[in-house]
Amino acid sequence: MDTPSQPDSLLSRGSHLSDPSQAYTFHTDLDNLSGGTTETALGASISSIHKISTLNLRHTVDLRAITYGGTVDENLVCPICRCPFVDPVLTDCDHVFCRACIDDALSHGELCPVDRLPLSQATIARAPKMVFNQLDALKAKCPCCGNIFARAILENHLEKYCLEAMVRCPGSLSEQGCTQVVKRRLSTQQCLHYPAQCPDCYETLEQIEMESHRQTLCRDRTKLCDYCEVEILRCEEIEHKAECPDVLQICKWAQYGCQHESKRRDLYLHADDCHFKSIGPMAEMLKVEISSLRDDVRNLTETNQLQERRIKFLESGQRASDRPMDLMDLSLASMPEAASTDSLDSGHDYLLSLLETQQSRLSHLSAELSDFQGKNTMMLFNETLPIKNELAELRSTQQVTCMHVRWLMRFRMQENQRRFGVSPGLASTGGPDGGNGFGSDITLSRRLSDSSRDVITKL
Amino acid sequence: MAFASKRLGKELAKIHGSLPPGITLVTAEGFQEWLLDIQVLDANPIYMNKTFRLKFKFSPSYPIEPPEVTFLNTADRPVPMHPHIYSNGIICLDLLGQQGWSPVQNVESICMSLQSMLTGNTKNERPEGDEQFVASNRRRPRDIDFYYHDNTV
Ligand SMILES: [Zn+2]
Ligand SMILES: [Zn+2]
Ligand SMILES: [Zn+2]
Ligand SMILES: [Zn+2]
Ligand SMILES: [Zn+2]
Numbered sequence: 386m387d388t389p390s391q392p393d394s395l396l397s398r399g400s401h402l403s404d405p406s407q408a409y410t411f412h413t414d415l416d417n418l419s420g421g422t423t424e425t426a427l428g429a430s431i432s433s434i435h436k437i438s439t440l441n442l443r444h445t446v447d448l449r450a451i452t453y454g455g456t457v458d459e460n461l462v463c464p465i466c467r468c469p470f471v472d473p474v475l476t477d478c479d480h481v482f483c484r485a486c487i488d489d490a491l492s493h494g495e496l497c498p499v500d501r502l503p504l505s506q507a508t509i510a511r512a513p514k515m516v517f518n519q520l521d522a523l524k525a526k527c528p529c530c531g532n533i534f535a536r537a538i539l540e541n542h543l544e545k546y547c548l549e550a551m552v553r554c555p556g557s558l559s560e561q562g563c564t565q566v567v568k569r570r571l572s573t574q575q576c577l578h579y580p581a582q583c584p585d586c587y588e589t590l591e592q593i594e595m596e597s598h599r600q601t602l603c604r605d606r607t608k609l610c611d612y613c614e615v616e617i618l619r620c621e622e623i624e625h626k627a628e629c630p631d632v633l634q635i636c637k638w639a640q641y642g643c644q645h646e647s648k649r650r651d652l653y654l655h656a657d658d659c660h661f662k663s664i665g666p667m668a669e670m671l672k673v674e675i676s677s678l679r680d681d682v683r684n685l686t687e688t689n690q691l692q693e694r695r696i697k698f699l700e701s702g703q704r705a706s707d708r709p710m711d712l713m714d715l716s717l718a719s720m721p722e723a724a725s726t727d728s729l730d731s732g733h734d735y736l737l738s739l740l741e742t743q744q745s746r747l748s749h750l751s752a753e754l755s756d757f758q759g760k761n762t763m764m765l766f767n768e769t770l771p772i773k774n775e776l777a778e779l780r781s782t783q784q785v786t787c788m789h790v791r792w793l794m795r796f797r798m799q800e801n802q803r804r805f806g807v808s809p810g811l812a813s814t815g816g817p818d819g820g821n822g823f824g825s826d827i828t829l830s831r832r833l834s835d836s837s838r839d840v841i842t843k844l
Numbered sequence: 845m846a847f848a849s850k851r852l853g854k855e856l857a858k859i860h861g862s863l864p865p866g867i868t869l870v871t872a873e874g875f876q877e878w879l880l881d882i883q884v885l886d887a888n889p890i891y892m893n894k895t896f897r898l899k900f901k902f903s904p905s906y907p908i909e910p911p912e913v914t915f916l917n918t919a920d921r922p923v924p925m926h927p928h929i930y931s932n933g934i935i936c937l938d939l940l941g942q943q944g945w946s947p948v949q950n951v952e953s954i955c956m957s958l959q960s961m962l963t964g965n966t967k968n969e970r971p972e973g974d975e976q977f978v979a980s981n982r983r984r985p986r987d988i989d990f991y992y993h994d995n996t997v
């Protein structure tokens with residue numbers, strides 16, 4: 386039964402609370418290992434959004450143990466493990482298997498498991514990109530929170546967003562240096578790894594386990610509701626009271642004077658008899674009306690004040706212009722010395738109010754801007770992830786092609802050297818017919834050697 | 845064990861959903877041993893109104909390695925008469941041997957193969973040398989190299 390699936394350096398603990406099949410593992414001492422330079426740059430911008438991101442752990446999902454949403458296309462299911470393919474390969478008899486599955490099968494006999502044709506490792510190639518894309522798009526259920534995501538982003542979801550996935554305890558950042566892990570849901574507070582007393586059974590246990598203890602484990606977790614005598618959880622008593630059918634409740638028109646009070650379940654009986662049943666809605670309507678009128682009045686007062694200030698300002702300008710002065714002096718720059726009386730105050734008031742409104746508008750804009758920035762970073766990250774993957778793939782393909790070209794060139798060079806030896810001399814002394822034929826080959830070999838000179842010197 | 849149990853879990857889920865006619869799951873406790881009942885559906889007089897019980901034993905390397913499949917012999921579940929089935933329940937079928945096995949086979953497909961093997965049979969007899977084989981054999985079925993004489997039955 387022992388499965389030596391994880392190397393010793395990885396501390397792996399399955400989600401034994403939610404799923405017995407160990408659909409995922411997380412690694413507490415290898416976090417942030419996956420990142421290159423771009424990764425860390427992105428990580429930094431994200432941590433400004435999610436303050437708790439430094440607590441993230443790396444998660445590995447066992448794609449054969451997770452549940453898939455809906456029915457998976459039979460063509461995407463491996464005939465050996467009966468799961469949607471993991472790292473699929475294509476045989477030259479046109480069958481697709483998981484790489485691990487066909488490796489296993491081939492170690493027992495070099496036959497294709499489906500059609501029993503001879504098959505060897507050499508004739509197996511990576512499945513077409515299209516198959517990978519289809520697999521990436523499969524709807525997979527998160528082993529922690531149960532929500533459905535595309536299979537390709539499941540690990541990222543667990544690592545960075547899933548509220549039920551494990552992260553490092555926030556206590557690891559403070560000086561107490563807690564080394565435990567907690568669900569992300571609980572990581573927004575401080576470290577909860579301290580002993581506390583259950584208010585129901587008075588047992589002492591770690592605060593972090595309190596919630597699940599009070600909900601499922603505590604022997605004194607339930608009580609009978611004081612009103613309806615239905616068994617309820619003590620920790621949910623308040624929520625229950627808000628909807629308990631036997632709790633006394635006042636009539637909904639109580640604020641307009643109805644004195645009636647009855648159990649919640651009987652309240653509907655009173656609704657018809659209530660003396661306030663026709664006044665209530667009316668009063669409600671009037672209340673809305675009045676509040677809207679009040680708003681109107683407030684707006685009007687504000688505009689009025691603004692107008693008054695404006696008038697005062699203009700009046701002061703008028704007074705200033707009554708004096709014998711140039712028109713130039715009316716400009717705002719000369720305002721302070723021109724208006725030295727009480728009109729200065731009203732002028733300043735007006736400017737100040739203008740400034741205030743500008744300031745509030747500015748703060749509003751900057752809030753919107755930072756909001757937008759956050760959204761933008763998220764979007765950018767979501768979009769760059771697949772591109773990055775594709776880039777890595779392209780890069781590897783390009784390297785392979787490079788190697789091929791290099792090999793071909795060297796091969797061609799050697800062949801040419803062997804064929805012609807000191808070919809330039811031969812060509813110049815050869816006959817006219819032979820000279821032409823050779824000449825074209827020589828120019829070709831020159832061109833090749835020119836473009837591949839650096840390669841050759843390296844070799 | 846992990847791989848085998850995952851795959852068997854999938855098969856079990858499918859079996860609980862639906863099974864072909866004439867095949868019923870008896871027990872599937874754990875991922876080591878399952879019991880299934882099979883019946884021959886057409887009117888073959890040799891197997892009429894009879895039910896046979898199959899025992900599947902899975903190794904940790906299932907489905908890369910074949911399961912060990914035998915007929916059980918109980919009061920109401922006899923071992924079917926067939927020139928390829930020994931009276932101790934051991935089945936001589938290439939599909940179940942190391943050579944004939946393929947990991948794409950599964951419990952359901954094995955049951956169906958056995959069903960059709962019985963359906964097509966007309967000889968109400970045991971394999972040659974049955975008594976001697978049953979008396980002397982101490983090996984496990986998968987270690988026996990059967991000579992798969994003819995594929996017509
Ligand atoms: Zn597979
Ligand atoms: Zn094939
Ligand atoms: Zn989740
Ligand atoms: Zn802690
Ligand atoms: Zn308790």
Ligand SMILES: [Zn+2]
Pocket residue numbers: 610611612613614615625629630631
């Ligand atoms: Zn109640």
Ligand SMILES: [Zn+2]
Pocket residue numbers: 636637638639643644645655659660661
């Ligand atoms: Zn009332």
